[in-house]
Amino acid sequence: MAEGSRVTVPSTRATIVDVARAARVSRQTVSNVLNRPDKVAPPTLERVRAEIARLGFTPHVTAQQLRRRKAAAFGFEVNPSGHAKMGHILDEFLVQLTVAAPGHGSHVMTFAPDPEDVVEGYRQTLATGLVDGFVLADTRPGDPRPQWLLEHDVPFVAFGRVWDLPDLHQWVDVDGGIGVRHAVAHLVEAGYDRIGFLGWPAGSPVGDDRRNGWLAGLADAGRTDPDEAEAEESVQDLDQATAAAERLLARLGPGSAVVCASDMLALGAVRAARNAGLALGPDVGVVGFDDTDVAEALSVTSIRQPIAEAAQTAWRMLLSPRSTEPVLLVPELTVRSSSTRTPSSAATRPHDTLITEEQQ
Amino acid sequence: MAEGSRVTVPSTRATIVDVARAARVSRQTVSNVLNRPDKVAPPTLERVRAEIARLGFTPHVTAQQLRRRKAAAFGFEVNPSGHAKMGHILDEFLVQLTVAAPGHGSHVMTFAPDPEDVVEGYRQTLATGLVDGFVLADTRPGDPRPQWLLEHDVPFVAFGRVWDLPDLHQWVDVDGGIGVRHAVAHLVEAGYDRIGFLGWPAGSPVGDDRRNGWLAGLADAGRTDPDEAEAEESVQDLDQATAAAERLLARLGPGSAVVCASDMLALGAVRAARNAGLALGPDVGVVGFDDTDVAEALSVTSIRQPIAEAAQTAWRMLLSPRSTEPVLLVPELTVRSSSTRTPSSAATRPHDTLITEEQQ
DNA sequence: GGAACGGGTTTGAACGTTCCAACAAATGCG
């Protein structure tokens, strides 16, 4: 073993053997220091740790992956066309997943979908041994991925409900319905008379969820017969959304408010209010969804999904036994001037702990 | 696919030795089939390939990484707070980087910044052996990362100019200036009289770049004395942006147009036009930057950065020798009704190849 | 006082692949 004679040139990274030699112990003891410190005698422990620090040794994760036969990494499929789909919620989710990863001793590997077959990208990625499993996002009814992963015994967790498999509990989602419900309560408390809903046509699970939250919110406030609602096909067609919001506001009358299923729809509502010569906040209340930069720029109150918490929950589920329950997180309301009736009440902070006000 | 049909118990994945045994050759020959097919006799090649297909063998990348002493993966630092900074350009860049990765035989690993020290996250990530280098984004003057990576001989490429190291050519960026310049030309051609600029205060490299593009565009059109410009501090404060746009439009007079340094500023310009009772397109032209969903929703013409191409270029630079030149990509203009003076000319497609019209 | 125990440490082997040197057979050359 004359390999490490040249002490001066640290051209190559320090390995566990280098540390072992320096601390006058065997490789395995160094390994134990790192992985089972309780099994090592205190003096030895200290000596080895000193050498680790001195040599700046960091374990070679690739070698660990090979020997341990697990990657401690999970794959996340990015969607190249998803630009307009779920806003940028999924981008933020990926970021938060990455941020939370080290805390769970893991990593995130992104990969692109196979254009041919949905599951093929997953099969390939898994076969490389670079990941132990996957974090799914953008789950939808008819999604073949959960079924396939279950069949092949691949660990995974979904961000979004897994609609087709009621027995599968490995998912986190944000309870949009309760978010809207709280928004309605907030608008009632703020003093708006009637509270309408601007959403998407019935049929989409997410959209229906939010609409039901609106109905529940009205029921909470003792409104037995629902206020008006309008539905828009496209999130992008702002002109139609604006027109729908105009009709909605006309029917609701002055002093009313509109809860929207997205910030883009809220932008339509804001334009409708302007067109009708109504002041945003004092004359008409507007609440959006997702708390995007648009809502921030327009100073529109918006329902914010707790993405960081969702990412944490995802890791917890991934790394814990299958017995977990699904988790529905409660979104928070970022209150801005669009839901403030009077200038004086702008300073009044709601006491509901679920509602936070943005600090400027 | 009878890939792993129950010939034997396929509980464990097929390895290169399994293939070798089945094809009655040595491991090394199988390895050669995969890596240097030219060195293998045709009959053998065919036989081994058949077995590879039959057994559904995929090389274990982790083992390759260890033996080859390279990961064929690059790290990308995600920014948890960057939500509002560069729009969602960086999110899209990460996606496109991931999409292009397999074409270059590589992968992308995301990692979070170390809160303490900027380069520490890079040091750590590199030490694990999980990546060979990095793709930097969001470079700014004074950025310590390029210097450190150079000193430690770590391969990297930057998306965004590397300001402090003029001799470093390992970067791709989008030429915002020429994008604005083309936008000005487009507006001139569309028949707008005076063309203003709504941007950020002087001092930011990106903002100055775009403003200079505006000036260059005016010069192209033979305007020796520049039209009016306004600068806004914050991209988010839409009310101030709107007010600035109102002043700008008032000074420019009817039939003029405004080029904006961001889509959010363009939103301010759109509001200003509405407030002034001017029709967007016929009465006043507006062009935004980044072609976000806001621009799409408002039907605002916007300058789109060629992110997919930037990602491709980044990979090319990473995997080629250091001798490459830096690359400045030319953005495209997505033309919408906000820069169309007359209804008839809406159908007219500009002949400039750099300008594309969105197909609906 | 020998056997059983147990904490602490070491050694051999393995994870799945590629590098490297060696080798056998076929080919070229003088």
Added chain:
DNA sequence: CGCATTTGTTGGAACGTTCAAACCCGTTCC
């Protein structure tokens, strides 16, 4: 025809780590 060269293939070793079992030695137990 003998020898050098090429072509195709092979086996040993190594990448850096952890698993599994063995080992050493001081205690405890009957």
